[in-house]
Amino acid sequence: MTGRGRIACRSVQSPMADLLLARPGYFALLLHGLGITAKLFAVSWVAAIIVASVLTAIRATSSKIAQGVIALFVEYHRNVPGLVQLFVWYFGVPQLLPRDWQRWINRNDGEFLMAAIALTLYAAAYMSEDLRSGLRSVSSGQSQAAKSLGLTYTQTMRFILLPQALRNALPALVNQTLALFKATSLAMMIGVAELMHAVRQMENETYRTFEAFIVASICYLAISYLLIYLGSVASKRVAMSKR
């Protein structure tokens, strides 16, 4: 392109049309990335809460073997970087599965599936630790009373102990929720087309690095603050009335 051509090109662009997000396609790309991030976060969060509750309930039994296995599970996820956990699931685990399964995974968005599994287990390990300390702060009278009323172990956990543990652990769980949300950006490393991935694509195509990263930072900060706010609302709602 000649120098004259370039100048002519620039003169027809209004400053508004030069904004990255105002260019055709990029806003839609960003929204798509946000959607995938939201989906990945929601799926992993719900699954992590369930897995963490089950782990906490099993760990509270008197079985030494179960306690040991879960302790190892928690220690693994706390001592290995999230990125490495993701790589183990995405690159490593499919190798152990039968061919049919591998093909099924590849056909059904294996990147998303493996990212969701890795993030779920990662968050569940941290959350189960929070729930465990929440459970320990529920007074032992509660479980004794439940037992004397004839509730089974599962019922006691489900209706008496876990709800109270959840309330005690809420501030810590909000922190883990935030950490999980931020960790969804790691999924770009295995090619999930989430928010960070979309921003990198914008940057690669336009070389507008500054704008692209500003957009990403604002999106992540806005959602992080929203989660913190929701957490504080939830804490107020479940706070025990002082007697």
Add this chain to the structure above:
Amino acid sequence: MIDILRDYGLILLIGQYPQGPLGGLAMTLVLAALALIISFPLAILVGLARVSTWKPLARVAAFYVHTVRGLHLLLVVFWAYFLVPMIGGKDINATLMMLFALVVYESAYMGEIVRAGIVALPTGQTQAARALGLSTPQIFGSVVLPQALFNMIPSILSQFVVLVKNTSLAYVIGVDELTNAAYQVNGQLLTKPFEVYGLLAISYFAICWLLGRGVSLIERRIVKKRSGATPVAVTVSQPA
């Protein structure tokens, strides 16, 4: 797994060194240690700024801390990859970019630990120091900080474990550390991803678990030494 260790163990441990640049696990530990050493004085400044009675300073520090805590380190690394060459010239080392990102990120988290340590001291300490006629720098320099920092030793050391895990993101910008070394080994073997990444996970697990044990040993000794005074157990949630 044993044969991978035999063939590629040295690359995973120290990279191309001494023929080439340092890499592998050694690079991971060096990066983490440097980041901790550089972040520490900065974190003290951040912590002091957070408790400052001069509002604009406290607000700027709070803005910095909250911004960093709302972002994943991955994004901070991308920012460093973009900004550091603008400041330090085009041919700057990726390792320095990663170090910059780690320091910016870690100073915010550690700054919160310092702040918590200062806030947790009984106010009687400051009041007594003021009654003795000490100036504000003297109060912080010789009364508040020595006690607060001593109580915070376990929390700050456990940040080293967090940093070791966080260095794995240096892989993203091509720094030759442990995760990157494993990625390259996997690229050469091609058929054994589970073994290679399993080995990588086990390595991180062993290092971080041992370091964690060490930290809790030190913590127990400090609690013993300080029995009477309440030690601060600061937990700033920051999984990597």
